[in-house]
Amino acid sequence: MLYDFDYELENVKQRLGCLEEEENEKLILKFIKNLFAEGLSKPRIIKYANHLKVLSEKMGKKFMDVNKEDIITFLSDLERSDYSAYTKKDYKVVLKRFFRFLEKGELIKNVKTTIKENRKKLPGEILTKAEVRKMIEAADHPRNKVIIAVLYEGGLRIGELASLKIKNIEFDEHGAVLKVSGKTGERMVRVVGSASLLQQWLEMHPKRDNKEAHLWVNLSSNYKKEGITYQGIRQNLKRIAEKAGVKKKITPHIFRHSRATHLARSLTEAEMNVYFGWVQGSNMPATYVHLSLRDVDDKILEVEGVKPRKKEKEDELRPIECPRCHYINSPVNRYCGRCGLILDEEERIKLELRSRQVSKDFPDINVDNAKLLEEMKRFRDMLELFEKNPELFKKMRAMIEES
Numbered sequence: 001m002l003y004d005f006d007y008e009l010e011n012v013k014q015r016l017g018c019l020e021e022e023e024n025e026k027l028i029l030k031f032i033k034n035l036f037a038e039g040l041s042k043p044r045i046i047k048y049a050n051h052l053k054v055l056s057e058k059m060g061k062k063f064m065d066v067n068k069e070d071i072i073t074f075l076s077d078l079e080r081s082d083y084s085a086y087t088k089k090d091y092k093v094v095l096k097r098f099f100r101f102l103e104k105g106e107l108i109k110n111v112k113t114t115i116k117e118n119r120k121k122l123p124g125e126i127l128t129k130a131e132v133r134k135m136i137e138a139a140d141h142p143r144n145k146v147i148i149a150v151l152y153e154g155g156l157r158i159g160e161l162a163s164l165k166i167k168n169i170e171f172d173e174h175g176a177v178l179k180v181s182g183k184t185g186e187r188m189v190r191v192v193g194s195a196s197l198l199q200q201w202l203e204m205h206p207k208r209d210n211k212e213a214h215l216w217v218n219l220s221s222n223y224k225k226e227g228i229t230y231q232g233i234r235q236n237l238k239r240i241a242e243k244a245g246v247k248k249k250i251t252p253h254i255f256r257h258s259r260a261t262h263l264a265r266s267l268t269e270a271e272m273n274v275y276f277g278w279v280q281g282s283n284m285p286a287t288y289v290h291l292s293l294r295d296v297d298d299k300i301l302e303v304e305g306v307k308p309r310k311k312e313k314e315d316e317l318r319p320i321e322c323p324r325c326h327y328i329n330s331p332v333n334r335y336c337g338r339c340g341l342i343l344d345e346e347e348r349i350k351l352e353l354r355s356r357q358v359s360k361d362f363p364d365i366n367v368d369n370a371k372l373l374e375e376m377k378r379f380r381d382m383l384e385l386f387e388k389n390p391e392l393f394k395k396m397r398a399m400i401e402e403s
Contacts, residue, residue, distance in 0.1 A: 013032075028049060028052045055091070092113045125248065127258040130316045143217075150198065152259050160180040161252075166205070166211050183277065184279055193331055200337060320333065323345075325338050
């Protein structure tokens with residue numbers, strides 16, 4: 001399950017039972033027990049167990065019979081595979097850790113786990129704020145809208161998003177704070193624009209009164225388990241992206257990459273470490289600073305007298321504060337989540353004008369008071385003028401409020 005790690009761990013153990021080498025299954029289970037004793041997290045232990053299952057299948061022999069040639073063959077195949085640099089690193093890490101556990105460390109003493117090249121994603125592989133907004137708007141259910149919004153704004157790892165419970169959400173006047181648990185322990189993550197969507201989802205959550213309930217539930221009534229699978233989230237995101245017309249390769253992690261790239265223009269490296277849950281001294285912030293060099297590029301163009309390229313709108317995902325009750329709303333909200341006011345100012349002005357206009361065309365009926373009829377006609381003309389020029393209406397209203 002996406003967040004039911006106990007359920008997934010049992011699944012992994014069952015799959016280990018399918019290994020041809022029964023002795024390998026026993027050694028992996030013993031290794032898992034040892035990892036728990038060392039205090040490793042369940043998601044990491046599950047990853048290690050899955051990798052060791054693949055390792056056993058690839059080597060096709062008992063782990064205790066593995067020799068240096070087997071290790072070289074496995075590493076050679078691994079390097080030529082389509083796995084990402086980080087997945088390859090994961091396999092090497094678990095390989096070294098496991099064979100040290102087996103007291104066969106001499107076989108893996110020359111295995112390097114560092115990534116030689118810092119492979120940075122190109123800007124084309126990063127979602128723009130406009131694309132994120134399109135996906136939120138295209139999502140067909142409040143749960144899916146808020147998953148996209150929180151995944152992006154919080155810059156969360158998929159496991160961090162997955163493990164959230166209702167008790168981990170704390171609302172305040174500025175939005176919400178999420179208490180997430182990740183690789184470097186627990187941290188508090190501030191979200192603003194997605195807070196109102198979170199609140200809307202919690203209001204319809206089937207277990208909203210149970211603080212221990214998981215934040216994400218499966219929407220299918222036929223599904224027996226409470227959660228949703230990682231694959232289900234991934235497929236949902238791809239489907240929504242297609243509906244929104246977003247052509248880029250969509251994975252849950254691209255939202256974290258995108259958010260980090262966008263925030264690299266504003267936060268210091270130390271602040272990024274805190275927000276994204278990296279250890280202090282990590283080189284990850286530098287990666288995203290590199291990806292956000294458009295600001296520097298524009299500065300160079302200005303120095304050389306060249307007009308910089310048009311920048312992405314800064315307000316694509318900016319939260320909207322209700323002018324009446326000051327509630328912080330998601331940028332995709334049409335109405336205030338608290339008082340119901342229309343948030344688009346131009347649309348609100350038009351509605352206000354229409355509501356004040358009893359009839360756009362006053363009939364020239366007999367009115368005893370000729371002065372009243374003349375005033376009614378002038379009022380009609382003024383309404384028509386304001387409807388054609390909302391800016392004029394805003395200025396007039398501001399003058400009245402100031403007086």
